[in-house]
Amino acid sequence: MIRLTWLQFRTQAVTAAAALTAFAVLLAATGPHLASMYAADGLDSCHGSTCTNLADYFAGSLIRSPYNVLWLLSTGVILLAPAVVGLFWGAPLIARELETGTAALAWNQSVTRTRWLAVKLTIGGLTAMALTEALSLIQTWWAVPISQAAADGASIGFAQSRFSQLNFATHGITPLGYAAFAFALGVAAGALIRHTLPAMALTLAIFAALQVAMPLWIRPNLAPPDHTVNPVTSLGNALASQTGPGGDTFTLYANSIPGQPGAWLLASGPVNAAGQATSTTPAACASVGSTGPGTGANQSASPQGSTTGPVAFLGCLASHRIREAITYQPATRYWRFQATETAIYLALALALAGYCFRRLNRRRS
Amino acid sequence: MTAAIEASGLGKAYRRSWALRDCTLAIPGGHVVGLVGPNGAGKTTLLRLATGMLAPTYGTITVLGQRPAAGPAQLAQVGYVAQDTPAYARMRVADHLRLGAWLNPGWDDELAQRRIAQVGLDPKQRGGALSGGQRAQLALTLALAKRPELLLLDEPVAGLDPLARREFLRSLMEAVAEHGTSIVLSSHLVTDLERVCDYLIVLVASRVRIAGEVSELLASHRRLSGPRRDPGTLPAGQDVIEESHTNKQSTLLVRTDEPIHDPAWTVTPVSMEELVLAYMNPASDIPAHRPQLGVAS
Amino acid sequence: MIEFQLDETSGVATYLQLVQQVHQALRMGMLEPGDQLPTAQQVVAQLAINPNTVHKAYRELERAGLARARPGLGTFITRSPSGTDPATQARFLAAMTDWLRSARSAGLGPDDIEAIYRTAFRTCFAEGAA
Numbered sequence: 166m167i168r169l170t171w172l173q174f175r176t177q178a179v180t181a182a183a184a185l186t187a188f189a190v191l192l193a194a195t196g197p198h199l200a201s202m203y204a205a206d207g208l209d210s211c212h213g214s215t216c217t218n219l220a221d222y223f224a225g226s227l228i229r230s231p232y233n234v235l236w237l238l239s240t241g242v243i244l245l246a247p248a249v250v251g252l253f254w255g256a257p258l259i260a261r262e263l264e265t266g267t268a269a270l271a272w273n274q275s276v277t278r279t280r281w282l283a284v285k286l287t288i289g290g291l292t293a294m295a296l297t298e299a300l301s302l303i304q305t306w307w308a309v310p311i312s313q314a315a316a317d318g319a320s321i322g323f324a325q326s327r328f329s330q331l332n333f334a335t336h337g338i339t340p341l342g343y344a345a346f347a348f349a350l351g352v353a354a355g356a357l358i359r360h361t362l363p364a365m366a367l368t369l370a371i372f373a374a375l376q377v378a379m380p381l382w383i384r385p386n387l388a389p390p391d392h393t394v395n396p397v398t399s400l401g402n403a404l405a406s407q408t409g410p411g412g413d414t415f416t417l418y419a420n421s422i423p424g425q426p427g428a429w430l431l432a433s434g435p436v437n438a439a440g441q442a443t444s445t446t447p448a449a450c451a452s453v454g455s456t457g458p459g460t461g462a463n464q465s466a467s468p469q470g471s472t473t474g475p476v477a478f479l480g481c482l483a484s485h486r487i488r489e490a491i492t493y494q495p496a497t498r499y500w501r502f503q504a505t506e507t508a509i510y511l512a513l514a515l516a517l518a519g520y521c522f523r524r525l526n527r528r529r530s
Numbered sequence: 531m532t533a534a535i536e537a538s539g540l541g542k543a544y545r546r547s548w549a550l551r552d553c554t555l556a557i558p559g560g561h562v563v564g565l566v567g568p569n570g571a572g573k574t575t576l577l578r579l580a581t582g583m584l585a586p587t588y589g590t591i592t593v594l595g596q597r598p599a600a601g602p603a604q605l606a607q608v609g610y611v612a613q614d615t616p617a618y619a620r621m622r623v624a625d626h627l628r629l630g631a632w633l634n635p636g637w638d639d640e641l642a643q644r645r646i647a648q649v650g651l652d653p654k655q656r657g658g659a660l661s662g663g664q665r666a667q668l669a670l671t672l673a674l675a676k677r678p679e680l681l682l683l684d685e686p687v688a689g690l691d692p693l694a695r696r697e698f699l700r701s702l703m704e705a706v707a708e709h710g711t712s713i714v715l716s717s718h719l720v721t722d723l724e725r726v727c728d729y730l731i732v733l734v735a736s737r738v739r740i741a742g743e744v745s746e747l748l749a750s751h752r753r754l755s756g757p758r759r760d761p762g763t764l765p766a767g768q769d770v771i772e773e774s775h776t777n778k779q780s781t782l783l784v785r786t787d788e789p790i791h792d793p794a795w796t797v798t799p800v801s802m803e804e805l806v807l808a809y810m811n812p813a814s815d816i817p818a819h820r821p822q823l824g825v826a827s
Numbered sequence: 828m829i830e831f832q833l834d835e836t837s838g839v840a841t842y843l844q845l846v847q848q849v850h851q852a853l854r855m856g857m858l859e860p861g862d863q864l865p866t867a868q869q870v871v872a873q874l875a876i877n878p879n880t881v882h883k884a885y886r887e888l889e890r891a892g893l894a895r896a897r898p899g900l901g902t903f904i905t906r907s908p909s910g911t912d913p914a915t916q917a918r919f920l921a922a923m924t925d926w927l928r929s930a931r932s933a934g935l936g937p938d939d940i941e942a943i944y945r946t947a948f949r950t951c952f953a954e955g956a957a
Contacts, residue, residue, distance in 0.1 A: 168632050172625060173618075265619070269612035270669075273581055274633035275605045275676065528585040562877050700875035707868040707878035724835065725876045748840070789938050801838055 166276055166284040174288065177254050181296050188242060188300060192307040195235060202226070203310035208317070214426060217318030224314045224324035236311070236323050239304045243335040246300055247347035248372055250293040255351020256364040258285055259525065263359045278525050286518055290348050297344035305336045312336075316427060320420055327499050328429030330380045337503040342510025347372050349517035356524040379506070385431050387505045388498060394436065394490045397479045399423045403489070405478055407446060415446045417482070419489050427496035438486040450481035532595060534559040534680050534712045535580055540589035542575050549575040551736045553589070557714065557729065559680070561743075562706060564727030565716035566806050572736040573716040574613060577684045580714070581610045594680060606636050609673035609681040609711075614689070615666040619658030623651050626668060627675075634676040642675035649697070663694030670698065674705050680712045681705075687722060699726055724802045732809040739809045744802060751805055754795040755781045772808040783808045828865055829858055833874050841876055845884035849893065853904070864894060864902045 171178070203209065206223040208216060227233060259282075262268040272278050305312075312332075315324040325332055333339065350372055354364040397403065397417065404418040419433040437443040453474075494502070533556045540553040550572040557563055565573050578584040579591050582599025591597075596604045617626060623646065631637045646653060649667040651660075660668065666686050673681055683702075687695040703726055705711055717723055723730070731741040740747070751771070759780045761770040768790070772783040783800060784790075790797050800808075808814055829852050831845055839847075852858040865873075867881040885902045888894040896902045930940050 166633065169629055172621075172628070176620075266612060266614055266616035267618050269581075269583065269610060270616055270618070270629075270672065272583065272599075273605065273608070273610040273673075274630065275602045275635060276633045277599070277602060277605065280602075528583065562879070696875055700872065703871040703875050703877060704868065707871045721835065725833070725841070725874075728877050728879050789936065791936055799838075 166280060167288065170285050170288045174254075174292075178292065181292070185296060185299055188239070189303050191235070192239060192303055195232070196307040199232060199307065199310050203313065208310075208314065212313070212317060214318050220314040220317035220319035220324070221321050224311065224319040224321040227311070227324075228322040233322065236308065239300075239307065240323075240331055240335050243297065243300045243304055243340060244331075244376075246297045247293070247340070247343040248369060250297070250344055251347030251351035251368045251372055252365045254289050254293060255348045255353075256355045256368050257361045258289065258352045258355055259521070260355030260359055260361040260364045263355075264361060279522060282522060282525055286349070286352065286521070289352075290345050290514070290518075293344040293348040294341045297340040298338070301335055301337075301340040308336075318421070318426060326427045326429065326496070328427070328494065328496070328502075333384070333502070334376075334380070337500075338507050339503055339510070342507035342514070343376070345514035346375075346510040346517070349514040349521070353517040353521050353524075356521045383509075384502065384506060385429075385494070387502055388494065390431050390492045390494050392490065392492050393422065393425075394440070394488050395419070395423060396483055397435070397487060397489050398483050400479075400489060403479065405475060405482075407451070407478075409446075412451045413446050414444045415482075416444060417489060419491055422491055422493055425493065425495055427499075429494040429496070430491060431494065432492040433489060435482070435487050436490045440490075442490070443487065447481065447485040447487070450478060450485065453478045453481045532559055533557060533592075534561075534563075535591065535593050535714065537576075537579075537591045538589055540576075540579065540591050541587050542572075542579060542584060543587045548736045550579070553738055555731065555738060555741055557731070557741075559594075559712040560710065561729040562703075562713040562715065562727050563729040563731065564723040565714060565731050565733060566718065566720060566723060566810070567716075567733035568718060568810060571733045573718075573733055574684050575736075576733065577610075577682050577714070577716060580682055581608060602635075606634060606676065607679045609676055609678035611666075611669045611673050611681070611683040611686050613684040613686075615662075615669035615686060617657030617660060617665050617668055619656065621657050622653065623655055623657070623660075623668060624653035626657065626672060627653075630672050630675055636677045638675050638677050641677075642671055645671045645674065645701070649701070661694075662689045663691065663697065666690060666694070666698050667701065670701055674701075674709075674711075677709065678711065680714070683713070683715045685716055685718070687717070688719070695722060702726070720803045720806045723806075730802070730806070732806055734810055734812065747805060748800060748802065750787055751783065751785050751800040752790060753781065753783055753798045753800050753804070754790065755779065755798070756795040759794075772811060772814045783814075828863065831865070831870055831874060833876065842880045842884040842887065845870075845881065846887050846891075849884075849888055849904075853893070858904055860904050860906050862904045864888075864904065866901055 203223060206219055206226070208219050208223055211219060227236075259268075262271055271281060311324050312327070315326055315332075320326070323331070327333065327336065334343070347368070351364065351368040354367040354371075355361065358364045358367060400419045400421070400423065403420065405415060407413075407415045415435070417433075417435045419430065422428050422430065434442055435444070535555065535557040537553050537555045540550060540555075541548065542550040553572075553576065565576065567573050575584065579586055580593050580598055582593075582597075582605075594604065594607050598608070599605055618629075621629070627639070627642050627646070630642060631639055645667075649664075649671075651664055651668060651671075657665070657668070670683075670686070673683075681702075687698050690698065699722060702713065702715075706713060715723070715727070728744050729742070730744050730747060732739040757780070758775055758778055761773050761780070761782055764770065764782075764784070767788055768784050768786040770782050771785055774781050783804070829849065831848055833841060833844060837844070849858065849864070864885065867878040867885075870876065870881045871878050885894060885896065888902075889896060893905060894902050895905045927940065930943075935943070
């Protein structure tokens with residue numbers, strides 16, 4: 166049964182190996198140069214929050230370079246790989262046999278359907294997981310300079326924290342879960358619908374929906390978040406902007422939390438002295454003007470003590486005892502979140518696999 | 531001899547219709563059984579129930595004494611050639627044989643290779659490039675080389691030209707001669723069945739109309755022709771299956787265990803084709819109480 | 828070795844056709860005592876018929892005393908059928924037909940007649956060697 170599975174799986178396996186090889190070659194060829202750019206910017210010997218400016222500079226220099234394209238491409242490949250696996254490996258597994266009638270061949274040898282499916286699911290699932298994780302590991306290695314820059318406090322372009330949506334989904338062990346789930350979903354869709362193309366469509370729809378829902382609504386709640394209230398002037402990169410006529414309302418978003426490098430910000434907003442959310446600009450600050458988002462670079466460039474501009478605006482807010490309330494997940498929880506999310510996807514994959522066995526043995530028609 | 535297939539009150543329904551109803555059979559082993567009936571009569575359903583591809587709606591069916599597809603041992607004893615004799619389009623003939631070898635502990639590779647060579651199949655050709663007759667021979671090889679005790683075939687020759695049909699039946703009969711395999715073969719073509727079948731089941735509109743050994747069926751049916759008569763005047767024990775009348779003459783197809791004594795009738799034997807056609811005729815009157823002949827219970 | 832034919836349209840049962848062809852071959856001298864009849868497998872390979880049909884035909888020949896199955900070796904012709912000339916056969920055929928007609932008009936049915944015949948046959952061939 167194992168040999169038969171490989172025989173039938175040959176084409177897909179070869180395609181996957183070719184794609185993986187091309188991916189690896191492309192990244193292996195460009196990785197060292199990226200690392201040398203990192204070193205050239207003096208980041209090799211400098212780590213931590215003192216190097217944030219260097220890190221920002223390095224990350225910024227990558228934005229209009231081919232490395233941007235490479236990063237997007239490789240991230241896209243990793244995100245799409247489970248979907249491809251689900252559609253082209255999973256959906257046809259049962260559906261194609263039923264459509265073409267070859268199920269009558271496959272299930273009338275001396276092997277029970279249960280064993281037939283068990284071997285196919287295991288080999289396909291493990292291969293899918295290995296493929297996706299391999300892609301992820303290769304890209305993680307290639308992107309080390311970018312991740313380092315992000316760890317050093319950069320938050321420009323695609324140098325984002327590990328917790329950011331794209332990074333969380335493409336690094337660590339989550340790709341294993343996605344691959345297993347997408348594959349099992351494809352097989353289950355095929356078992357349900359019994360035709361390959363509609364099963365592919367259903368697989369794609371459900372997978373995409375979950376991949377959108379997870380970072381937006383589920384992941385933030387995988388552990389109860391922490392809360393903190395910080396002075397607005399201590400916020401490193403804050404987005405302040407005045408809205409409304411005459412600037413009498415404002416919004417303020419923090420980009421990072423002092424003392425919590427690499428944390429995942431879930432929500433942030435200004436609160437008044439009593440701790441309630443506020444958006445009314447104190448009258449005295451209305452004219453100070455935030456003039457657009459203040460970035461770390463801008464802040465350090467403007468002279469201390471100027472009376473207008475973003476820094477002054479923040480100072481004015483602080484004098485009116487307005488602070489920033491932030492909801493976040495600390496960086497230390499990263500692996501815990503990885504494990505939890507992967508476990509969820511693996512559990513879903515197992516449940517779907519169980520459904521496939523039941524459906525296959527039902528024999529209603 | 532153990533029954534090859536036993537069904538008791540077997541029925542299968544789909545969403546809106548019955549595919550098979552009240553089917554009670556005891557098909558003996560060691561025979562070539564012909565399962566005849568018009569399209570949609572339930573032949574495919576009965577065979578798929580026997581292979582375990584379908585589960586019954588009610589009633590029971592056992593194959594070689596066990597539930598169909600009960601486990602690897604039972605699966606190994608039953609071979610199946612499905613309608614349209616499917617083959618993997620992108621797999622080569624040789625790979626199909628490897629499939630058989632890997633999935634069947636009882637696989638006789640020498641037999642398989644010999645058959646493939648005998649019927650002229652190119653091992654390197656892909657399933658999708660085979661003609662209908664070649665696919666049928668491949669499917670038959672796969673089913674035979676696993677050395678089953680019972681072989682079920684669902685209209686395997688329906689789409690074949692006469693030469694391919696004859697070749698297929700020849701191969702099948704050679705297998706019976708060589709290995710004593712029990713065969714259940716469904717068809718809606720009667721003429722082929724006459725050559726090969728020694729047990730007959732007629733299935734019409736999801737019900738069994740008659741089942742029995744061909745020799746007994748032929749011995750127990752007679753065509754009577756004579757002056758116009760009301761069939762009701764026949765003695766009991768002579769069941770009229772089919773009747774036709776002109777104003778002067780009556781022709782009856784009668785089932786009886788006793789000899790016909792009435793000199794007014796000209797009595798002629800019935801051929802298998804006539805028998806099957808009579809039972810397939812929806813207008814004919816089937817005695818409901820005994821569809822199955824001469825089965826030792 | 829004899830090669831069998833099958834006439835699907837004749838209405839005669841297949842096994843009987845085989846038996847008749849053996850009779851015919853014996854009469855024409857194409858088969859002689861000691862000759863082997865084709866094995867079931869050979870007949871099946873040629874005609875694509877049920878091997879049980881062949882077995883049935885050969886059993887019938889055995890019953891008629893024309894052939895004998897030797898386990899592991901095959902089925903062989905043991906003797907030729909009656910060697911009498913056609914004239915003698917015609918005489919006895921006529922006598923038999925007359926007898927049958929009078930039996931029938933006396934009220935005997937086909938099964939009665941067959942029973943009488945078989946009893947006489949058995950009695951006749953049991954006494955004394957054939």
